[in-house]
Amino acid sequence: MNDDDALDLDPLARIRDHVRAERADDAALEAVARGEVSSTSELVATLERRAGEDAEVAAMIAASRPLGPEVEAKIAAKIAAKVSGAAASTSTIEKPNPGRVIAFVRRNAMYVAPFAVAAAALLYVGSGRQGGPELPDYSIVASGEREMRGAGAPPSQGVLELRGGTEAGFEIVARPATRAATRVVAYAFAIGEGEPSPVDAKIDVAPEGAVKVHGRARALDGAREVRVVLGTAADFKRFEDALSHARDGKSDGHVRVLSVPIVRVAK
């Protein structure tokens, strides 16, 4: 019985039948998402046979194929940013160490002196590691809210100037000198006190290897620098691999660590 045949059933019974019908393929789709294949899973084999006659089932199978470790790492990084953000805000409210917190806040509010690296394009020359294509050199353009709206000075090539409140936007664009020979994977970390923490921002990677990190200033609370870590999926088998590069701040032929100091400008 389909939904429209069941007009005389009460709504709760129709909901039950509808949900059960919708969930009929869930176990098989989960098996697909776990990477199981028809040769080892009868569930998957049955579903794939139906896919030959039903385009919707074929589309569901395609959409359920494993997203891969890259996506898992990205999700884990976003979660980590959320959890660490929550922890940070909690510690500010609870003030377990008031002196230290206040000093850090004050430092953020000050007009920071120009960095030596300001306005300099960040260029790295590959030092050569065995195996796999090397990444090209990269340059960076960083923009705060005003520059993004075209209301202020041109975007800085090396420094991210943050103005306004926590909802002000920012954007960091890393462009390769030449098209990357391999698919680029990117992470962004906020460097403050303690361990680098993943930035809760959107990261877009273009096919030629350009990377855009964009989000809200609140994602950079307490940070003095953003490190954008670029490499290939093979370079980052685990999230720690990217974290380790962010911690060290060192580039090599395969992994680029692009450092973007943050300057907070008083209104």
Added chain:
Amino acid sequence: LDDERALLDKALAGDAAATRELVALLIPVVQARVARTLLRRRAGSGRDARQEVEDLAQDVFIALFADGGKVLRAWDVSRGLSLASFCGLIAEREAASILRSGRRSPWTEAATELDDLEKSLAEVPDVEVRVSSREQLVRLLDRLRESLSPRGLELFHRLVIEEESVEAVCASTGMTSDAVYAWKSRIGKVVRKLAVEMAASEPRVPKKAESVSDRGDSPRRSDEET
């Protein structure tokens, strides 16, 4: 299951390795639910389905960990659902909500849920309600899921979808039979209230004409048309 609890606690405390392990554990169920919800509702929307599944899966995980992991903290293995099944329910609810309205719907607070439900249900007319099309049914289901807390969603799944007995739910949750019967009754009332609201806000269409318009607008498969 104890391992799952320990893993979850570590992830909620910010342990990066545990977070990755948890994502790897849950992503098949989250992805499968999101993919099914998306494809059943949005066939031929034009966007790359895998990219959309990835975005929705990310949204589900963010929802799970939002507000200090409030939703995940609501999971209790002793209530009878595995962590993966619980997260599957959440994934369905989040994906449907985002696809319907373009944004996540806030969760009802469990602590206020019963009071709010009682107040809002006081005026539900005792009339027979009908849901006259598949689209209405899907909207009703989405709104019902959005109106429940994670605990309410679990009880809805067990009592209504799985048709578990009140005794079985009492045994695994530790709730009294009066409390479980009350929940069952409330869920029925919520459905009726939502159906009445939807009927009031949507133009009445004669059944014959409606079935014609359904053919034009619905993404149903041809074998569902009668």
